[in-house]
Every structure is written in C-alpha cells, then in structure tokens.
Amino acid sequence: MRDQLDDAVAAPGAVSTSSDPRGAHRPSSVRPSGKRYPSRTWRQALRRDWRLYSLAILPLLFFAVFRYLPMIGNVIAFRKFEPGGSVLGEEWVGLRYVRLFLSDPTFWHVFTNTLILGTLTLLFCFPMPIMLALLINEVRHQRLKRFVQSVSYLPHFLSMVVVAGLIVELVSVDGPVNQILRGAGGDPIAFIQQPEWFRTIYVSSEMWQTVGWGTILYLAALTTIDDQLYEAARIDGAGRWRQTWHVTLPGIRPTAVTLLILNIGAFMAVGFEKILLLYNPLTYPTADVISTYLYRMGVVSNNFSYAAAIGLLEALIGLTLVLSANLISRRAVGTSLW
Amino acid sequence: MVTVDRGRGHRVFQWVNGVILTGVVIVTLYPFVNIVARSLSDENAIRSGQVNLIPRGFTFTTYEYVVSDPTFWTNYRNTVVYTVVATLIAMFLTTCYAYVLSKKDLKGRTFLIGIAVFTMFFSGGLIPNYVLITSLGMKDAIWAIVLPNAVNVFNLLIMKTFFEGLPAELEEAAAIDGMSTYGILLRIVLPLSKAVIATMLLFYAVAFWNSWFAAFLYMSQTDLFPVTIFLRNLIAGATGASSVGADAMDLTVAANIKSVTMVLTILPILGIYPFVQRYFITGVMLGAVKG
Structure with missing residues (x-):
C-alpha cells in the first residue's frame, strides 16, 4: 500500500x-x-x-552481442580454436600465437607497411581539408561557394567498391592517366599491378575521397570566429596573412586538434576495405597491411587464433594511440575528446 | 597607397583562389565524367584508349546488356531490400537508445553512454566478429548484413544531441497530462524531430546501400549478393585479385560493363544527393557539438 x-x-x-x-x-x-x-x-x-x-534493452542487447561479445571473443588469441567448436576456443595455449606472429617476418613487413601508409595518410589527408576550408571561406560569391562545397562532398557518398572501380579505370592501361603518358610519348604503365605505385594511388585517392567532406567542420568553426577579432587585427596593422595566422588558425584549432586525435585513433586501421579491393599479390610488398594480412590469415586460411592475436595487438595499439593523443592534447593545448 | 596595394593583392588572391577551387571541382568530377563516357562507349574504343571525357562509338547496348542480366537485377533488388530492412532496424534501435541517453538525470546515464562510446575506440576486431556471426548461423542470411552494424555510435550521438536540445516544457506538460514515456516519445518528441530523423535515415540508408564487406564475408550465393558485390567481382578481375599470373587481358571484364554497373550503382545516390545534402551537413554539425 x-x-x-x-x-x-x-x-x-x-x-x-x-x-x-x-x-x-x-x-x-x-x-x-x-x-x-x-x-x-x-x-x-x-x-x-x-x-x-x-x-534501452534492445540497443543494449545489440551492444552486448555484436560489440562486447567479440571483444571477449579475443580470448581465442590465447586459446586453441577449432572451427565449428566453441566461439571462445578449446584450451589455453598462453602466448603461443603472440610469439608466433612476433617471429613471423611477414607480420613485421605488413606492420611496416601499415606505419608507412598510416603516416602518409595522416601527412597528406589531415592538413588538406584545413587548407581547402580556408580557401572556400574566402569565396565571397555565395552560390559559387555552395557549388564548390556540394561538388567536393560528393566522393564521400560513394561505396568503397565504386571508388575502387573508379581508381582501377582511371589508372588502367586504356585509362586517362595512361592516355596522357602515351600522349607525352611514354609507354603505358599497368599501375594497379606495380608495387611502387600503390602508395601514390592509395594516398591520392584517399585525398580525393576525404578532402571535401573534411572541410565541413572547419567551415562551421570558421563562421563562429568573431568579426571583431579581425577588426582588431586590422587596426593593429595586420595584413590578410597575419590575420589568417593570428585569428583564423587559432579559431579553428580546437576542431583541428579533435580531428587529429580521431585520425590518430584510426591510424592502425588504414583503409582496410580499399586496400582489400585494390591490392593483389603483385602489390603485396607495399600494399599489404596488418588488417588485410590478418583477414587472409583468419578468414581465408582459417588460422583464427593467429589472426585474432594480430587483430588484438592492432586494436590495442589503436586504443593506446588515441588515449595518449588525447592526453597529450589535453596537457598541451587544453583540447580533448573527453 | 597602402590600401591600393592591399586591394590589388586581394584581387590577385581572389583570382588565384578561383583557379585553385576550379581545379578542385574539375579533379573531383573528372572520374565521374570519365566513367559515364566509358559506359556509353564502344568496347573497342575503350580498349584502344580513346575514351576520356566524351563517349566514342556512342552506344546504349552496354546498358541494355547489363539491365537484361538477371543476376544484376537480383543483386540490385537485394541491395534495395537489405537497405530498407537494415535502415528500419537501425532507426528503431538508434532512436530508442538516443532518447534514453538524452535524459540528463537518468540514473546510470553516464554508464549507458560509456557503453556506446567505448566501442568507437576499441572493437572486437574482424576475426572474433567473423567467428561469432558464423557460429550464430547468420551466414547467407540478411541478418549478417543488418544486425552487426545496426547502431552507429556517431549517429547515436547526433540524435542524442538533437533530443537534448528539444524544449523540455512540452514533454513535462504531456507527462502531467498523464502521457507515458512511450506516448511522449511517439507523439511529442518524434514529430518535433523530423529534421534529425531525415538525416539519420539518409546516413543509414546511404551506408547500407554502399556496404559490401559484410556481404563479401558472409554471403556465398550469387543470388544473395548485393549489387556492390556484383561490382566487386567485376573489378576483382581487373586488379587480378582473384587469379594472378594469367594474362590480364583475359581476366578483364569488358570495361564498358564495369562502367555501366558503376553508373547504375551510383545513380540513386546521385539522384537524391542535390536534394538531401543539406541534411547530411546538418547531421555533421549536430555531431560536432560535444555531448
């Protein structure tokens, strides 16, 4: 009662x-x-x-089954796993698989490739949206500005398969790139089959895909900068370059730092889907990365425990990277994700 | 004197800027124009490297050929079905959870948010997921595509931020009138949230329309493939991913067939893009507001 x-x-x-x-x-x-x-x-x-x-019950069930259960499923990195047997493996084998892949030269090879591709992606794809946003922001003609924005966002909405298809056609022996080469008197190059071209193809197509969409947040941050700051800078005699340096860039710094932390967090997982679509055994020397290697080891060759051990290491490195980037950024510039 | 100089400098800058941005637009659009030109060209003209921006040996026969391929249609229809089912389930789960998370003095809220956000930075990884889906018997079933990606945490946070911004007074008034939480969500909150719902529908629909990897992993029968896998298999011949060492020319699927398939896969997205892109942008802006 x-x-x-x-x-x-x-x-x-x-x-x-x-x-x-x-x-x-x-x-x-x-x-x-x-x-x-x-x-x-x-x-x-x-x-x-x-x-x-x-x-919240159904969403929590989703997170439990499809997000947290696989996290626990990583124990097969330390347990013997039989296909068709228990999801959590059969018996403990300790660090056997970890030792195994640490002494596997291919692992170190794909590890190096991952670092190189990740670094190149970060170097080229992180600053570009900032520059493009600054340029778009200077356009005074509103309809023109919107047109440039609409066009540059477009690649973001394509399926990775379509992107891969466009790349393959573009650099194919009969494609536009080779037409230019031939026009200049050179011999056509089968770019997609050659390891020395893979990184160039990967990074430039990554830029094509991400630059435009990446400007959105910067453009939003740019509109929030107080006009009085520019006014004050002008009165102090600052030209446009100095205004950009002392007013604009500090204004978008929190956005840039946040996105940098997120990019660093995604560092280890570099373009798995795109690489899987674009690479082939001929380009493995430069194209094969941790995620594609563990895909082949696990899903294709059924070495699930071995692949899970590599995947766990990759995920842990990714988590460590994002946590330390966040910590450093909070100490150094006072911006952090949480 | 100084002002004149700055004025000229500014004009030069505007001019240079215009050139750079025109370059960006051209570079962005070029692959699309090229692929459309290829799709309308004769196969021999493509092979001999004549097709660039304008179709050579103009023909519609490739379109007719692809469109009359029953496999293509089965796969295309699969994509539509997968997209619709997946989007509906995703919307339901995301809306429910976002609404719960938007209640700032709900006990345990921080924990509930943490559960979701943690998965953005740490995931089980490919292998445990593969083992799980396989052992759940979801291979060759639509659920392997739909369920594992049913909640996108970015979308969840966007919706949560939006719900938090709704005026609380309306919900309070409804509660005082005796309306239950479900009623409030359905009859007060959702009608006020049409903008964010449209955004979320688009985000999910585009993501599922474009998705291929889940199907690639879990689907083994041709009549279950989405159109993205149909396209992937055409491309795989060209990159030599499936069989290496053989003569590349033999493996290559007719270039114009690939182009036509690509155009038909992009078409729905290109069709709605001009009308809906403002929703996408609103969505990203909402997501940028720290929750």
Missing part, C-alpha cells in the same frame, strides 16, 4: 524531471521530488523510469 502511494506520487515527477535537459539548474520548487535525485537508489530509479530503461 505504501509502495503504491509512493509510486503514484513519484511517477509524474520522475517523468518530468527526467525529461528536463537542464536538470539541476531548475529550482527545486518546480519539481517537488527533485531533491531526492542525488541520493536516489536503483530501486527507486527503476520504479520511476522503467519505461525509459525498457527502451
């Missing part, structure tokens, strides 16, 4: 306060039950908000 009464009194208050994004800033007179919130127990919370929690 008392419980029911409690329930009846609490319910409307619970719904109204829980739907109030400003929460604690509201005077408690507006929501009589508000004071109890900080010390609320789980029992009370569940009784008030069970409908809200019920909405």
